[in-house]
Amino acid sequence: MRRLARPAAAALTASALLTGAAAVPAYAQNTRPLPIVLHPELDYAGSTVAVHEGRHGLAGPRSRATQTQGMDVSGFQGNVDWGAAISNGARFAYLKATEGTTYTNPYFYGQSGGSFAAGVIRGAYHFALPNTSGGAAQANWFVDHGGGWTPDGLTLPPALDIEYNPYGASCYGLSQSAMVGWIREFSDTVHSRTGRYPMIYTTTAWWSSCTGNDSGFGATNPLWVARYASAVGALPAGWGFQTIWQYADSGSLPGDQDYFNGAYDRVQAIANG
Template sequence: MSRKWIPVLVASTLAVNLLGTPPAAGAATSPDGGGRAIAGGTPAVRQSAVSALASPPAGYTIQGIDVSSHDHNLGPINWAGVVAEGNKFVYIKATEGNDYLNPFFNGDYTAAKAAGLFVGAYHFARPDGRDPVGEANYFIDNMRWAKDSRTLVPMLDFEWPYWAGAPTCYGLTPAELTNWVRVFTDQVKARIGRPMMIYTNTNFWNPCTNSDASFGGLLLDIAGYTTSRPPLPAGWATETIWQYAPGDPSQPGNYSKNVLKGDYASLTRLTSPEVSIAPPGPRMPRRPIAPKLR
């Protein structure tokens, strides 16, 4: 994010208008695309003053961040510094599709826990591959789910495709997309015994799922880079996490900023020490998917 001194009101308007807009055909790929959890935010939004919000929104006291491989552009993450800034939790990108593992995931996972953070893994969904069971199994096999009271429920990053020329809603119908999400999340629950969280943006979820309201029983991480909480997708009455500002991997320590709705005890309830991982179920045939920029 470039520290441009533009009025927050203008920045908020930009965020509302642009966040969640699908990439235009032939448009340049976002420099931090490749599955970074930014809910399809465009470079224009990422460079607004909204990104510069340093303090959590009013009423939220538990802070956290999310990171991916792009947050290593300037070197290792200073996890002690992350804790010193008041953060209590982090979500780290683990996988994308059924063949990409973030090369920094294992190191970040270990270091973040050693620093005292609650740690969760997220998977960037590739429904265009039409293999929800395979993706779920790949994620589970690599996400290091642990019965240690420090591991957060896993998260599905479900947002606009990030590559140039990508079809709207991955080229799938609302019914196909909602079925993909249902199969993926059901498979995760079947294997770890715990419902997962969905990270999305209302401007993606509602048009691409035809405002499907049947997922409200799952936890929600809502992305909205505005000064007040954005409208929630169809089906959800409340959020668990709000990602209120994106980070900028070209600046040291500038990570995507999150807040938890609730107190510290609410955060501990997002762990699940009493369950274990079941073996994978049958794998659905898959077809090749577009190359990834990670």
């Protein structure tokens, strides 16, 4: 298990976060409020999902459709025992590489090298902060710090993690049209840099609320959808099926638990472009 209580960063001063003391209202301090302390080490694919959408019954598929087991990890997991993960069924993995335009996962290259040596098909993802900088800037930061793609048969396409804002308003203060524009700019920049459109990680509820359920990405970007339940449920507009389903935030594998929608040869196929 990896769940820690997440500070309500927007309501705490930096001193309160550092000392654990109760937040003191700015008007009572006779000073200007200190900046919000960011916590990118606690932000990962799905870190906001259960808080906003909950868990619904038994996790994982109950049908007999062919699925391939995988996982996603971040700096939270540190050094991963890839041999143990394989023994427990892992066949692919996504690794958090970056966030915004300032953070890089300090364990990313170790996780990537370890998974590659173990023969686990893996890819990198970027945790988006659309209110801090443009889509192109974050895409370039991502590609420059691990978010590339090579046709080696073991690298999944880059992925964009776009979910509830861990620091404030769920949609980052952007209008639906502005959010669609931001995602499009990120996607197009990654495509121009790597030759692959990024997989989009999101939830149906977030996508509906924050993009107006935009249907314009299904033809180009594979879908990685999060829902902690026994069925994947309704998908965002534009996608007729999910490529990956994040069905639980803990389980037998490190990090979050995922199923690829198909047999292992389909995982190999998307890695090969």
